[in-house]
Amino acid sequence: MxxxxxxxxxxxxxxxxxxxxxxxxxxxxxxxxxxxxxxxxxxxxxxxxxxxxxxxxxxxxxxxxxxxxxxxxxxxxxxxxxxxxxxxxxxxxxxxxxxxxxxxxxxxxxxxxxxxxxxxxxxxxxxxxxxxxxxxxxxxxxxxxxxxxxxxxxxxxxSVALGLVVLVGTPVLLWLGHLLSKPLESRSEAEQDRAAHASAIAADLVTGLRILKGIGGEPAAIERYRATSRDSLRATLRAARAQAFQSGMVLALTGCLIAAVALVGGRLAAQGSISLGQLVSAVGLAL
Structure with missing residues (x-):
């Protein structure tokens, strides 16, 4: 290149x-x-x-x-x-x-x-x-x-069991997070494209403002920019909804991983394989 x-x-x-x-x-x-x-x-x-x-x-x-x-x-x-x-x-x-x-x-x-x-x-x-x-x-x-x-x-x-839960669960969590980010990537690209177009229309209208006033074209220009701005707003809202969905799902998946660590750690603590302090540490590390 x-x-x-x-x-x-x-x-x-x-x-x-x-x-x-x-x-x-x-x-x-x-x-x-x-x-x-x-x-x-x-x-x-x-x-x-x-x-x-x-x-x-x-x-x-x-x-x-x-x-x-x-x-x-x-x-x-x-x-x-x-x-x-x-x-x-x-x-x-x-x-x-x-x-x-x-x-x-x-x-x-x-x-x-x-x-x-x-x-x-x-x-x-x-x-x-x-x-x-x-x-x-x-x-x-x-x-x-x-x-x-x-x-x-x-x-x-x-505990090897606790370590394996995290070592296996974390890559799966990251992979799912990557899949969930796909809609956000496409909508973010659309948002950027519409925002650039709206900025271009605004700059174009400001540059030709005197000409528009001279020929009485303000209403048409305003309507054109209003329509472009609405398109940009819709693209932004779609991207924001995709981001909110992705963040919520990642938090939910993280909660499932922490629950799995707490479940395994709780059973090990009940069996005496690990101490109470080690159980608290394991849950904190999973977080």
Whole structure:
């Protein structure tokens, strides 16, 4: 693919490579946050087993201090890691937006092919924002993988049965979530297309406002924009409903996984295979 007509993959790769230092820092700190999140329910289980069950005040103070230190560490990691990831996304978005504007303003930049200025403005803002968001998505994706791995290791060390429930259930949950996202992807694309068209019509009408007033064409222009705006609204509402449905189904599936972990863990605790604290840790890790 030539530099004049880059592929979508090359645009995404350039967006990430241009911010690789911030993406790497954000991923590292976000991974530390995920590890801390996994350690919190584990430490709560330790507090229950070693301090609460035995009514040991000294152990309670000690492990609460450890828990507070872990909280402070994960909070600090989240703060700095999220800032680094967001900054990588915003910087990449800005760089791409400037590149798009430079391309449009250059001779043969694409405006001669019939695209209205409003459509170009919408692409330069919304599409550039979505490309930049890939940096943040990579940060969150890798750190989530680290968190899942940490939870799986802790659960397997506690009980092989509990670990297998999570290791088998999580990929299934992710696969179902991917299937549920398909309608959202198609409707999001339609939403973007209608929003760009509405912006193009608005910019076109503003550009020709004096001419419209001179020939008395305001009512027709207003009706044209009203119809376009209604189409854009309907596309946005369809995308919002698809997103709400996907979020609700993912939450329901997550609840089923947690219920399965609680069921297996409860039976193991009743049999004496694991302690009460380990049961609490297992449910917390599943969350």
């Amino acid at each position: 030539s530099a004049a007509h880059p592929s979508g993959r090359s645009v995404l790769r350039g967006s990430v490579e241009g911010q690789r230092a911030r993406v790497a820092l954000g991923t590292l700190l976000a991974s530390g946050h995920q590890i801390g999140e996994a350690l919190v329910p584990t430490l709560i289980g330790v507090v229950i087993d070693r301090a609460v069950t035995g009514s040991d005040s000294g152990a309670l103070v000690l492990w609460l201090a450890v828990l507070a230190a872990v909280y402070a560490g994960l909070a600090l990691s989240f703060r700095i890691g999220a800032r680094s990831g967001e900054l990588a996304a915003v910087r990449a978005e800005h760089t791409l937006r400037v590149t798009l504007v430079r391309r449009v303003l250059s001779p043969g930049g694409g405006t001669e092919e019939g695209r209205l200025p409003g459509a170009l403005a919408s692409i330069a803002t919304e599409d550039a924002k979505r490309v930049g968001a890939v940096n943040l998505a990579l940060t969150l994706g890798f750190s989530s993988l680290v968190g899942i791995t940490t939870c799986a290791v802790v659960l397997l060390s506690t």
